[in-house]
Amino acid sequence: MKPTPRLLEKIEELPTLPDVVARVNQLVNSESATAGHVNAVISRDMALSAKVLRMANSSFYGFSRRITSITHAVVILGFKTIRNLALSAFVFNAFKRKTPAFDVRAFWIHSLGVAVTAAAASEELGFSIHDREDVFIGGLLHGVGKVAMSEYMPEDLEAVCRMMKEKDLSFAEAERVVHEFDYAELSGALLDKWSLPPGLIAVVRHHLDPARAGEHERTASLVHLSDILSRALLFGCAGEDRVTPISPEAWATLRLDRDILGRIMDRSLVEFERASAFLDIL
Amino acid sequence: MDRERISTSRIEEGMILADDVTLPGGRVLLAAETKLTKNHAAQLKKHGVVHVFIQAGTGPSAPPAAPGEGNETLPTAAEYRLTQRLAEVRERIDRLFSRAGEDERMALIHALAVERVKRIALHLPEAGEKAP
Secondary structure (H helix, E strand, O other), X not given: OOOOHHHHHHHHHOOOOOHHHHHHHHHHHOOOOOHHHHHHHHOOOHHHHHHHHHHHOOOOOOOOOOOOOHHHHHHHHOHHHHXXXXXXXXXXXXXXOOXXXXXXXXXXXXXXXXXXXXXXXXXXXXXXXXXXXXXXXXXXXXXXXXHHHHHHOHHHHHHHHHHHHHOOOOHHHHHHHHHOOOXXXXXXXXXXXXOXXXXXXXXXXXXXXXXXXXXXXXXXXXXXHHHHHHHHOOOOOOXXXXXXXXXXXXXXXXXXXXXXXXXXXXXXXXXHXXXXXXXXXX | OOEEEEEHHHOOOOOEEOOOEEOOOOOEEEOOOOEOOXXXXXXHHXXXXXXXXXXXXXXXXXXXXXXXXXXXXXXXXXXXXXXXXXXXXXXXXXXXXOOOOOOXXXXXXXXXXXXXXXXXXXXXXXXXXXXX
């Protein structure tokens, strides 16, 4: 599916990735990068360096020894976690304008809930360790288009929220009427502009209709489920007070049943409490 | 108001908390003014809380309420707040699922979420856990 001209025009107006985040991303995708290379990039950005150390020393990871060097933090946290932190910190601080119709802070809490639930679900459903790191960032950024809208297209966002109320539509349905694309497409296009991995882009772009995610269908289904569970468990607020029913294909793909869902929810509730420190680090 | 520090193992039914009991993560486990029960004591122990502050005069040496005061049938402020909170939470979840119609999958997710969110809202012990 090709992006509409309207979407391309909007994407043009959105920010590019800051140099330091872009370079960390390149290093993570490269075969030959070392912790020393990542350290060289991060150390030049004092704010990011401080965040990396806070993350490494946070209760979220619970390492017993105090981590004082960036290189050490990169080694123990892993390249992907560092990339995810740099990316999350940028996005979280770039898009935080609160509008009367949309509470950005509550939306970030919802997004953290999706990330935590997706990570918990990926373990319960036997995803590989490799996938587990990817689903956390997929969950955290699944709705980055919504927060980008609040910062860069506040009039569109207001119009969508009005339309949603007046016509009794879901957020995505109202968006398709107002500007011919939905936030999942916008989020995907933004991650594409930032040259993030194709798998992550596909998962975010298709999380509302995971059957269209091709080879990434199972991961997209997981984020789709986690979005619904994060709302059901009242983690923050997704920007709409009703939830669209789960895709039957996603249900079948993940082979869900009462026991598995209960276990995923219980685990998410525990992990969410632990992870709530994450937003403070950003 | 005066406060008394007592060890969790000495909690008796009817003692009233002077302060919120907050867990290391920042979550309030029990709010100030909660009238303590055996379940609360078990819950505090489970979370490793060693002592709490109670309102002076509600402890073991508290004089019995004068006959005719009748306060014991009214809910405490904390109990009232919890009931209110539970009703709000229930309303929010029901509204959340109002688009789901007859969808069986959503009905299951709805039921599982209500069970869990209720448990958190009321800080009830886990299902199957018995008070000592």
